[in-house]
Amino acid sequence: MSENQIYTLTVNGSQREVKDSWIGESLLYVLRERLGLPGAKGACEQGECGSCTVMMDGAAVCSCLVLAASAVDADIKTVEGLAPDGSLTDVQQSFINNGAVQCGFCTPGLIVAIHNLLDSQPNPSELEVREAISGNICRCTGYGRIFAAVQDVIEQRGATR
Amino acid sequence: MSTVKTRRDVLGTNALRPDGAAKVKGEFSFSSDMWSDGMLWGATLRSPHPYARIVRIDTSPALAIDGVRAVLTAEDVPGVLTYGLIDQDQPVFAVDYVRYMGEPVAAVAADHPETCRRALAAIIVEYEVLTPLTDPELSLDTSTPAIHPNGNVFRHQRIVHGDTSVVGDVVVEGEYEIGMQDQAFLGLEAAMAIPDADGAGIELHIATQWLHEDQKQIAACLGLPIERVRLVLGGVGGAFGAREDISLQVHSCLLALTTKRPIKMQYSREESFFGHVHRHPARVHIRHHAKADGTIVKIEARMLFDGGAYASTSSAVLINGITHIQGPYRCPSAVVDGFAVRTNNPPCGAMRGFGVVQACYAHESQMDRLAEACGLSHVEIRLRNAMRTGDTLITGQPVESVAPVERCIRETDALPLPPPLIDSPDVLELPGGTGLTSRSENIRRGIGWGVSIKNIMYSEGFDDYSTARCTLQDGVVALKFATSEVGQGFVTLAPQIARSVLGVTDVVVEPMDTTIGSAGSTSASRQTWMSGGAVDGACRLVRERLFEHVGLANGIDALRLVIEDDEIVDTMGTLRIKVTDAAPGVRFEETFEHHHRPTEDLDENGQGNCHVAFAFVAHRAVVDVDVELGLVKVVQVATAQDIGRALNPLSVQGQLEGGIAQGLGLAVMEEVIVQDGRVRNPSFTDYLLPTALDAPEVVYSLIEEPDPQAPLGAKGVGEPPCISVTPAIASAIRQATGRDIRRVPVRPQDICL
Amino acid sequence: MTVHSPRTIDQAVTLLEKYPSAMILSGGTDFMVEVNFNHRKPSQVVSTRAIEELRQWNIDHDTNSIFIGAGVTYSTIESSDIAQAAPALAEASRTVGSPQIRAAGTMGGNLGTCSPAGDTLPVFAALDAKILLASNAGRREVSFADFMVGPKKNSLLAGEMVLGVSLPIIEGWQGYAKVGVRNAMVISIASACLVRNASDDSVRVALGSVGPTIIRARAAESWWLDQGAPRSSSEMHTEFGARCAAEASPITDHRSTAEYRRHAIKVLCTRLAARSTSR
Structure with missing residues (x-):
């Protein structure tokens, strides 16, 4: 139609x-x-x-x-x-490394939301991270590995600044 | 958490997901992402009534709409009219009666989802609305008219064990209620059905937990030979039990065969709530008899599971419920009556925990009461009664599995508690969060316990084997199996197994489909054990062939050869050769079926060795409660889980944390609300799932006592995390508030009114 | 369906006159749910997305007033200087949906939808906000109390649209609180906004999700004023909370019970009153 x-x-x-x-x-x-x-x-x-x-x-x-x-x-x-063909952003790589991906259905939305957060706030607290992704439901992980993945990115970016 | 670095991702390492890169880039193809040239969209017309007689259906107004290519009803089903996992009592399309709100009545195929919606609205269905049967107690009443030719009781089973005349010094009794939970996987039901060119066969790309069972049921309904129905696993966005039953499989295939065009079907979230089974709501009445020192001497229980309109797996859920009602505790005598009944409520079936969640909430609530009655702590009462390997269950079955219940409790107890709530915490750390409802002076903290036993694999004589094929050539392994990867990570584990057994690095997992034998269902915490066993067996057979080849080539007995890291080594000589170089150009291929040991049916007294194996877990929950408003924040969950062996510790952690979040959901927010047979909250606005701000800190300990029965020493870890966390949280709320909480989910009004 | 994307308010009201049944699309967070769920099939849609003027706001300390354009988003309220000028509005905005919803949803949308559970509406009611409306015939201003006339019903006339809302800057205290069964992204079960004027120590309190419209607990407000200063005892706050609850008119639905909602209003208003005097 x-x-x-x-x-x-x-x-x-x-x-x-x-x-x-x-x-x-x-x-x-x-x-x-x-x-x-x-x-x-x-x-x-x-x-x-x-x-x-x-x-x-x-x-x-x-x-x-x-x-x-x-x-x-x-x-x-x-x-x-977000990333050129064949490459991964730091957030994407960190998700893989930290076990933040299970079924993966929520993953693309979370990746975008986290990039958006870190673009405007490079050094968020854990609670700020939680609030920023409180609109992204993940049914598999219970979020623990996702927080770990974001924390890793914050630390890596901080180390290279 | 640091990643264990080894040169190869063998068993025991934190191997990373092979599909991870595709998933983080949005390139992984979920079943809803599929697209096909010339495809049409399919959609389902569902009953607006919980119970009604269909007087008349007129599809002609829908067919008259431009862009509509087919409208199908029960009359168009060429094969058997019903399907089901255990009893085939559920119609493909309603015949004469609709028995639950949302039951499929017709399906359409059209050029656009909006055309489909208009077509559905144009179909005329005249109903004679009937009074629904919605109280499961009434289903047991023989004077209630049957709402289905098979009757209103799916199954009744009794357990009578030990000396039933025993009376305890202490008796505690309670009535408990568990609400209807939804699996709420994120990846909605979706499929692509592609008809064969000759119109006499179909290829279905589908998100499912069990390809071969789907294939069998679909072929029967389509009236096609099973080999003309080929299933390919579409990317699965979570499952948790909700993809074990048929949903849109038959509808999409029928529409494709009718229109001779590929059909894409996907449910909306609202439709998904009507399109799959839920966790059974249950009522449990239970009485514990104990000696004065708290030792349990007998339990008496009655369990009633509301199975909704069709059978699904209700009869198996019931058996799991009643055979786990003793919990992970010794119990010499028992009288248990269990019923699973039919109503005009939504059909219920498998969900993570499968009947044991309901039992656990009841027995753990009772353990708290028993502790209080005996003057013991919540930990002491559980330690005093903790089950051990070799104990006999109330079914008469010996617990041959490793049963480290005491260790689960002690290790959980040893995990650190969170710091106390500070005076002016961030609002996000308080119940109510940004709603600014609470301040620290409004909060009381509680600590609660839950411990559970869960069977793994299928029960009651079912041979749920799994099949795998291993191919090795020039050091590269290809694995083939039909194991549904639903997110749990079998695609990570299987290559780990092959690397460990064969000393290789490169492992390819072939597409999962029905061109190989069944792997059974991705459920019952069984795939690590069953498909892991099958992959392990296939790889071992290939290793034997490889050793024979190397032995022959080098003139030595193959029995002298072993794999060391990535080499084949002669234990009695000097030969040492890389697996990649051991047999240039030679292809080894072996297929293996893993069967667990046989189980038995229960007899009329509920006695029999009906389960294969058991896994145990303890949970301790710390919650902060705004007592006046009844709002809860779960601060921390500590857990020690009996896992046998951590084949991939990072994956295990993910299962623990994910399961805990689902158990938290059932404890304080998740419920499909059904009134008079009508679902009142079929949306994510009103069916609330835990968010990142609801997730507690999780501290854990893995108990690794390899199970000798398990092919890899590992027990499945999927279900236990979500089972005893629910009663632990409810118990913590009781501790914080002094309220007698008898029902989950716990609602604010249950706490403060 | 046709989508119109006017760039000015004049263009928009001209379109609305031409298509009186047109739906106004702002952030889309309510509108698209209706479309996605097949509850609405508008034939004409006027999208206000491209109207720059609607996204403006102004804080005027000379007149002690704030004007917020209909296209201003919740996240702008949270992060801009509006948050200092109207803290209760910022608190309410932070509870709306998810960060994604707050980035898209607008003041005009919350007013246009006019749900009793609309999170910012109790703030508008408590502050006696004025809603500025426009049509091809001209502009008019209505008080919030006259704007919201029922559940999801407002007094917008055919061809009329919301331009924005004006609020007073309050010398005193204002606060918002909302009960939901989840710690984020949740529809209000009960909410309240309390505004306390420093000059005369009067309070204004508005209740959300406990009636067909936002309810101003006017009897409780007068009772407050009738009590002697300093109005800081916990007994008085508890009594005030109970009086507010008595003015609520909640129903039982799948989200909660009437009994709990009334109880929650009592607790929220007690606590808001206490907070208003604790500093």
């Missing part, structure tokens, strides 16, 4: 045209089903899990709650846009 309103999104630095879409589609749907970017995951459709977190104009938001057609002026960055 389509309603013929064509629009263009700026995703990971590229202009991406969306056509033949149903205009009620969320940014999450458009990223996953139309633009070939399935990294953001859908798990609640109402902003209560954080799996679909992307950065929009520098803020971490739930892409399931963004009407894609309304995001035409925004600079959108997804998990796919």
Whole structure:
């Protein structure tokens, strides 16, 4: 089905045209089903899990709650846009090293949320980390290894500053 | 935690997940990420009523919508009309009656999810609404009309053991209630069904716990020979028991075969609450008889599990519940009656802990009461009764597993307690958090205990074997098995096993599908033991072939050869050759099935060796409670778990912490609220899961006493972490508040009103 | 469905006049839930995302007032100088949903949705906030009490939109508290905002999630004033809390019981009163 309103999104630095879409589609749907970017995951459709977190104009938001057609002026960055092909960011590598990944469904959203946190606050306290990711539900890990992963990144970045 | 560095990631090391990089980059393909040329979307029409007769269905208005390609109902099911893991009583689509809110009535295929929604809205279903049976006690009443041809009782089983006339010096009695918990995996149900070109077969990419069981049930419903139904594991975003039953499998395949197009189906969160089974709500009445010194002499119990509308695994959950009601404690005599019944509530089945969670909440609440009645501490009463290897269970089965219950308790007790709450803590450290409800003067701290026993593997005569194939060529191993990787980390463990057995470094895990024999289910804490055993066995067979080859080539007896690190070494000579160089160009391939020892059915008195093995764990919870508002923050959970052997300590830690968070959820926030058969909170706004601000500090000790029965010495570690933490938290709330908490989850009003 | 993205308020109200049934999309955190859950199928949507003017705020110390544009997000409230000028609003904003929701959700959205559980609404009620509305016919201002008329019902007319909200800067004390069953990301079961004026020691208290609208406990407010200074005894605060609870009108639903909600209001208001006098 389509309603013929064509629009263009700026995703990971590229202009991406969306056509033949149903205009009620969320940014999450458009990223996953139309633009070939399935990294953001859908798990609640109402902003209560954080799996679909992307950065929009520098803020971490739930892409399931963004009407894609309304995001035409925004600079959108997804998990796919964090590290060049074949490489990992420090947060991504730390997640692997610390056992912060189990099923991995919440992982991309958490990675984006944590990058967003550390961009604005390079040395957060443990409680600040917890509050910053309190909108990202993880059902597997109980969060312990995720906190450890973030702590490692903070320490590594601190050591290289 | 420091990473143990060894040259190769063998058993015992913190090998890292092979799928980790793909998962952190968002490149791992979950079943919901699949896409296929020319695919259509599938969707399900569900009953709005808990109980109704279907008077008429008219699908023609939906079929008339542009973009709709198929609308299917029960009339379109070519094979058997029902499925189920134990009893096949659940309809693919409702036939004549709907028996729970959310029961599938029809399915559609269309060009867009929004078209599907419009099609579902256009299907006309005329219902004659009936009064639902929602009280499980009424299901036991023979005067209640049956809501299903198979009757209202799934199973009744009694346990009568020892001298039932014994009366204790001390008797404590209580009635306990456990609410309905949801597995709430994050990766919603999703599948891609691709029809064969000849229209007489199907390939289903599916997130499931048990490929072969799905295959069997799907083929029967599709009326296809089993070999024409091929299953491939799609990336699984958690499971916890909710992917053991059929959900959208048959629907997606039927739509694909009908439309001759690939079908993508995925549930929304709301639909997921209706689309899979939940943890059974249960009521437990239990009476402990003990000597004055606290030694238990008898338990009497009645357990009632509400199985909801269809059987699923209710009869097995019941057996787990009643056979674990004694807890990890010696108990010479018992009279137990257990019932699993049918109602018009949501169907219930497997969830992490499988019947033992309900039993544990009851027996641990009782242990606290018994301690108080006997003037003992909560630790002393548990130590006094702690089960040991060789003890006899109330089923008459001897505990042959290593049973370090006393050690679990003592090591937990020795773990450090958290510092006391300071005067002006950050609001995030207080119950209520940023809600700014509480200050430290409003808080009371409590400490509570829980200890549990959990069977591992399937029970009651079921041969739940696992199959694995190992191929070795030029030092590279390929492993093939159908073991569902749901996040637990078997894809990490299996290569560790191969490296340990074969001295290799490079191990490839092939796709998990039905082209090899069954691995059984990823449940019951069984895959490390069962599929681990199968991989270990296959690798050992390959090692024998390799040694024979090297022996023959070098003129020495293969029995003299061993693997040392990455070399083959002649123990009686000088030969020393790298595994990678030992047999250039030669391919060794072996398949192995691991079977655990046989188990038995229970007799009419509930006697029999029905379980394979047991694992034990202790939990100590520290909670801060705002007594006036009834708000709780779990500060710390300490645990010592009997794991046999830590094959990957980092993975074990992840299971412990993850399980504790789920047990915390059941203790203080997670409940599917059902009123008159209607689910009131099918969303993550109202079904609350623990967040990063709810997760407690976890301190732990791993008890490694290798189990001689276990192929790798290791017990499964998946379920125990979530079992006794729930009663430990409830107990801590009792300690903090003096309230008699009889029910979980504990709600604010249970504490302060 | 058609999405319009006006860049000015004038363009927006023109569109709203042309499409009186259009839905206004601000941060999307309520709107998209309705769309995703198939509860709403708007044919015309006016997105305010590109209207720069709505994202402005102003703190005027001469008039002791704050104006907050409808497009200002919760996270802006938390992190900007609004947090010092209206601390209760910042406290309320910090309890909204998740960080992701707070980065997207707006004041205009909270007002537009007008849920009894809307986290900032008790603050607006307690501060006697004025809501500035605009349509093609012009602008008008309504008090919050006249704006919220029922559960998810407000007095916006067809073709009208929220431009922003003005609040007084209070000389005195203000605080917010909210009960939820989780330590983050939770819908309010009961909430309260208390404002205490330094000049006359009067209080204003507003209750959330315990009635069809936000409730001002006006009888308790007058009782407070009737008591003699210094109004700092714990007995008085407890009595005040009980009187606030008596004015609540809670219901039982799947989130909580009426009994608990009323009890929670009593405790929250007692504690807020105590905090207001403890410094």
